[in-house]
Amino acid sequence: VLTSEAEPEVDPAAPGDTQEGRRAALGLERLVFFSDAVFAIAITLLVLDLKVPVLPGDASAQAIGDALLAQAPSYFAFALSFAVIGLYWLAHWRKFQLIVRVNQRLLLINLALLGSVAFIPFPTSLISHFGESLTTAIYAISLAVTGLLGSAMLWYAWRAGLADPGVSALVVRHYTFRGLVLPVVFLASLVVLAVLGPTACQVSWIAIPFAQAAVSRRYGERARLPV
Amino acid sequence: VLTSEAEPEVDPAAPGDTQEGRRAALGLERLVFFSDAVFAIAITLLVLDLKVPVLPGDASAQAIGDALLAQAPSYFAFALSFAVIGLYWLAHWRKFQLIVRVNQRLLLINLALLGSVAFIPFPTSLISHFGESLTTAIYAISLAVTGLLGSAMLWYAWRAGLADPGVSALVVRHYTFRGLVLPVVFLASLVVLAVLGPTACQVSWIAIPFAQAAVSRRYGERARLPV
Amino acid sequence: VLTSEAEPEVDPAAPGDTQEGRRAALGLERLVFFSDAVFAIAITLLVLDLKVPVLPGDASAQAIGDALLAQAPSYFAFALSFAVIGLYWLAHWRKFQLIVRVNQRLLLINLALLGSVAFIPFPTSLISHFGESLTTAIYAISLAVTGLLGSAMLWYAWRAGLADPGVSALVVRHYTFRGLVLPVVFLASLVVLAVLGPTACQVSWIAIPFAQAAVSRRYGERARLPV
Amino acid sequence: VLTSEAEPEVDPAAPGDTQEGRRAALGLERLVFFSDAVFAIAITLLVLDLKVPVLPGDASAQAIGDALLAQAPSYFAFALSFAVIGLYWLAHWRKFQLIVRVNQRLLLINLALLGSVAFIPFPTSLISHFGESLTTAIYAISLAVTGLLGSAMLWYAWRAGLADPGVSALVVRHYTFRGLVLPVVFLASLVVLAVLGPTACQVSWIAIPFAQAAVSRRYGERARLPV
Numbered sequence: 001v002l003t004s005e006a007e008p009e010v011d012p013a014a015p016g017d018t019q020e021g022r023r024a025a026l027g028l029e030r031l032v033f034f035s036d037a038v039f040a041i042a043i044t045l046l047v048l049d050l051k052v053p054v055l056p057g058d059a060s061a062q063a064i065g066d067a068l069l070a071q072a073p074s075y076f077a078f079a080l081s082f083a084v085i086g087l088y089w090l091a092h093w094r095k096f097q098l099i100v101r102v103n104q105r106l107l108l109i110n111l112a113l114l115g116s117v118a119f120i121p122f123p124t125s126l127i128s129h130f131g132e133s134l135t136t137a138i139y140a141i142s143l144a145v146t147g148l149l150g151s152a153m154l155w156y157a158w159r160a161g162l163a164d165p166g167v168s169a170l171v172v173r174h175y176t177f178r179g180l181v182l183p184v185v186f187l188a189s190l191v192v193l194a195v196l197g198p199t200a201c202q203v204s205w206i207a208i209p210f211a212q213a214a215v216s217r218r219y220g221e222r223a224r225l226p227v
Numbered sequence: 228v229l230t231s232e233a234e235p236e237v238d239p240a241a242p243g244d245t246q247e248g249r250r251a252a253l254g255l256e257r258l259v260f261f262s263d264a265v266f267a268i269a270i271t272l273l274v275l276d277l278k279v280p281v282l283p284g285d286a287s288a289q290a291i292g293d294a295l296l297a298q299a300p301s302y303f304a305f306a307l308s309f310a311v312i313g314l315y316w317l318a319h320w321r322k323f324q325l326i327v328r329v330n331q332r333l334l335l336i337n338l339a340l341l342g343s344v345a346f347i348p349f350p351t352s353l354i355s356h357f358g359e360s361l362t363t364a365i366y367a368i369s370l371a372v373t374g375l376l377g378s379a380m381l382w383y384a385w386r387a388g389l390a391d392p393g394v395s396a397l398v399v400r401h402y403t404f405r406g407l408v409l410p411v412v413f414l415a416s417l418v419v420l421a422v423l424g425p426t427a428c429q430v431s432w433i434a435i436p437f438a439q440a441a442v443s444r445r446y447g448e449r450a451r452l453p454v
Numbered sequence: 455v456l457t458s459e460a461e462p463e464v465d466p467a468a469p470g471d472t473q474e475g476r477r478a479a480l481g482l483e484r485l486v487f488f489s490d491a492v493f494a495i496a497i498t499l500l501v502l503d504l505k506v507p508v509l510p511g512d513a514s515a516q517a518i519g520d521a522l523l524a525q526a527p528s529y530f531a532f533a534l535s536f537a538v539i540g541l542y543w544l545a546h547w548r549k550f551q552l553i554v555r556v557n558q559r560l561l562l563i564n565l566a567l568l569g570s571v572a573f574i575p576f577p578t579s580l581i582s583h584f585g586e587s588l589t590t591a592i593y594a595i596s597l598a599v600t601g602l603l604g605s606a607m608l609w610y611a612w613r614a615g616l617a618d619p620g621v622s623a624l625v626v627r628h629y630t631f632r633g634l635v636l637p638v639v640f641l642a643s644l645v646v647l648a649v650l651g652p653t654a655c656q657v658s659w660i661a662i663p664f665a666q667a668a669v670s671r672r673y674g675e676r677a678r679l680p681v
Numbered sequence: 682v683l684t685s686e687a688e689p690e691v692d693p694a695a696p697g698d699t700q701e702g703r704r705a706a707l708g709l710e711r712l713v714f715f716s717d718a719v720f721a722i723a724i725t726l727l728v729l730d731l732k733v734p735v736l737p738g739d740a741s742a743q744a745i746g747d748a749l750l751a752q753a754p755s756y757f758a759f760a761l762s763f764a765v766i767g768l769y770w771l772a773h774w775r776k777f778q779l780i781v782r783v784n785q786r787l788l789l790i791n792l793a794l795l796g797s798v799a800f801i802p803f804p805t806s807l808i809s810h811f812g813e814s815l816t817t818a819i820y821a822i823s824l825a826v827t828g829l830l831g832s833a834m835l836w837y838a839w840r841a842g843l844a845d846p847g848v849s850a851l852v853v854r855h856y857t858f859r860g861l862v863l864p865v866v867f868l869a870s871l872v873v874l875a876v877l878g879p880t881a882c883q884v885s886w887i888a889i890p891f892a893q894a895a896v897s898r899r900y901g902e903r904a905r906l907p908v
Contacts, residue, residue, distance in 0.1 A: 002833075007692075016779055020446075025321070026255075026256065026259070026324075027320065027324055028707075029256075030259055030260070030263055030320055030323070030709065031320070032707070032711055033260055033263055033711070033714055034263040034266065034267055034316065034320075035265060036711055036714055036715040036718060037491075037718050038267045038271055039715065040715055040718035040722060041267060041268055041271040041718070041722055041737070042271055042274075042340040042423075042720045043719065043795075043799060044722040044723055044726065044799045045274070045275070045722075045726075046721055047273070047723075047726070047799055047800060047803055048387075048729070048802075050803040051799075052806045052807060052809075052810050055426050055811070057810060057811060057812065058812070058813075059811060059813075060813070061813050061814050061815040064813065064815050064816060065815055070816075078800075082796045082799065083792075083796075086792040086795070086796070087793075089715065090788055090789075090792070092353065093708065093711055093712070093715075093788075096707070096711070097707075097708055103437065104443075106695070107320075108317075110269055111310075111316075111317070112314040113314070114313075115306075115309045115310075118271045118273065118274055118309065119274060119277075121274050121275075122274055122277040125277075125279045126279060128279075129279050129282075129284060130240070130282070130284060130286060130291055131284065131285070132285075132288050132291070133289070134291050134292055134295075135291060141705050143403060155382030182299050216785075222291075229474045252551070253482075253483065253486070254547065254551055255548055256483075257486055257487070257550070258547070260487055261490040261493065261494055261547075262486060262492055262541065264490060264491050264494035264495070264718075265497065265498055267493045268494060268495055268498040268499075269498055269501075272498065272501070272502070275502070331670075334544055334547075335544075338537075338540040338543075341497075341540075342533075342540070345498045345500070345501055345536065346501060346504075346532075347502040348501050348546075349500075349501055352504075352506045353506060355506075356506050356511060357509070357511060357513060357518055358511065358512070358515070359512075359513075359515050359518065360515050361515040361518050361519055362518060362524075369473075374555055377553075391597070472781075480709075480710065480713070480777070481778055483710075484713055484714070484717055484774055484812060485774070485776070487714055487717055488717040488720065488721055488770065488774075491717060491721035491722070492721045495721060495722055495725040495726075496725055499725065499726075499728070500730070502729070558897075560776075561771055562771075565764075565767040565770075565771070568724075568767075569760075569763045569764075569767070572724060572725045572727070572728055572763065573728060573731075573759075575728050575729075576728055576731040579731075579733045582733075582746055583733050583738060584736070584740060584743070585738065585739070586739075586740075586742050586745065587742050588742040588745050588746055588749075589745060622722055624713050638871060649900065673783065
């Protein structure tokens, strides 16, 4: 709803020695660096959820150790969210190796994506504190939405002619599907949640990097992709 | 009050192969990246206001769900502030597609703009907690001020000859007016606040993206603007 | 104590078409962008000290207004620290328009400067909460140290031959002295603190932008400086 | 586990006037700027652990002073973590003066490194609050892991042919060993912890910059390294 009909795109691939080209290149750079900053802040704010146990300053190592162990779900949530946001950042990085122009609509899809990334510390906090079904489902859905927006962004860019013309449809399809691995696993884990309960569901998320790796290797071999 | 009379501006459009030009380009880049960082941090800090409900770790899904629903104003405030800061970032991005030189005064106007952006999480917190007139008015005024500073910055840059010479007065006027849409809607909502109360006022803010889109489309068609 | 004797400096002014020059330019860019990020985060974290009053969600506008007014020292501290960090960022920006090479020692002086910037939210918090002499003195000294480190950095860079050779001693001396205005005013305010007490001392800080402007204008006219 | 077999690396050293080379250069830049942002946020979040004493607003300077002095471990932890993260950032900066290409595996090692950096505010908080053995050991191990990952990253990059071909094995070995100084000192301090207790262990960390400086000077003279 926020775009104008006339959307000639900004082309940073224009020769760098023109005023126009330099400005367009700065525009694309700003977009990716702003995105990087949001990813970096969201990923680093996760640590604020690791709380120092409320104990007197001269508590024994035993008491502190017990209190730290009782926070195990927090460490799991920190590590998992860090890994997933990190993988989403990598996917964003990879997509902007292909996207060479931006328009208003792409900027807005990217903003929505960043909004979902900035939101992640909240569901992470929720699963750190509560071990039941509702918060587990909220977490899975939140992280799935981020992944779906990422794939949608690349797909839109390709359809709107914002990708490098040298990039084949095969490559775009590869990255779009690869970007769907994480959201699909998160959504599939909702079935595990319904059948086996929240603990089994959270354990199933550990499969994420392996699923990602298997798909990446498979497609990577066929398409000879850079990263 | 902070500027010197003699303000020859730094021109990053100077040929990139001179020492001078390279330094000036780095200077403009630093300005926009510093601005991007402030926008990115302000937009990401909003999540810190979404609090985990204070309930025992083994609370039921029912209890947690009720507590989460009771925080509905927080989610509304998060989404609204994220969208508005995002749109202001887009506007800033767009303005620096036109501005190609900086001087001391522009740096100071930009700092004031960033100060108003960095302040936004506070009124956002206020409307998350309180549903009455005073905090609603503070929020509307804070966000209007940010928008007004943005338009003022572009207008100043154009008057001071800091914009790309190839940019027409029509385009600058377009972006200046377009940047006024958000602040005008926020100020107009104060009338709604006075007449219909805080809830109606906050609901009226949902019109913001539509108003922005309508104006953007209208002007965009006439001036054939990039984004 | 952390430097090696042999410190050939990295020269980003080397022709950009060599591998060496491109890497050196990226090195200088990283230094300034890392610095920008620390400045931007410190300046944006200040808002976390503006607290929502602890009142029930349906408190009256009257009660909320009173509670917000009672926090007046927090707004003063936010605005002052934002302005001062902003001016220090501008000074840093200006210095790296002159510095074109880095060495180990400069990197360490810059780190110390960033450490003092990152520390500023703490004394800001202190003067938001307490109105007496000790915290006022801690604030003044903290902000003076940041300014002194900034001037020291430029002075070292010039002595070590890291500045652009085209920059005259007059210009370096100008920026070094100009950078001393803020720390000198903060240190001088300690006299006001001793004689007239903490409130008068804090009020005297409002003179800072005017003092800065007067000195900038004076020197700027004589040396015809860019910003 | 996350890499694909086919990993042709992205080469930002390719001539800047091709589409390919420009995109690859932007890719490497994004990696380092994302890393810079995580370092910058982690280093600046440390200040959030310096708490304003819980005292009435009109407390006496005496009472505030006593309360501030009682927080001495917090200032020590802030300064130490700032210095160590700062030195690790410098080491990262230095490594990417040598690394000119990236591949999937390098991106993942770098993410793991950033994860350990983002985690540092938590052990810092722990040693601010508790003075006993367990938290001291957790701190030492956390910071050692960050250093080890940094050295591992450079070593991998060199073995995988991602370093500048002009860089000799001597230089890579130098930086790899130099990067081991901090983790080795932290691990060695565990012996001090076991024998002499947590206070002696923490005091021993003050030796870190001196150890680093001695090694840097020694190797720097032999290899004539830039920084």
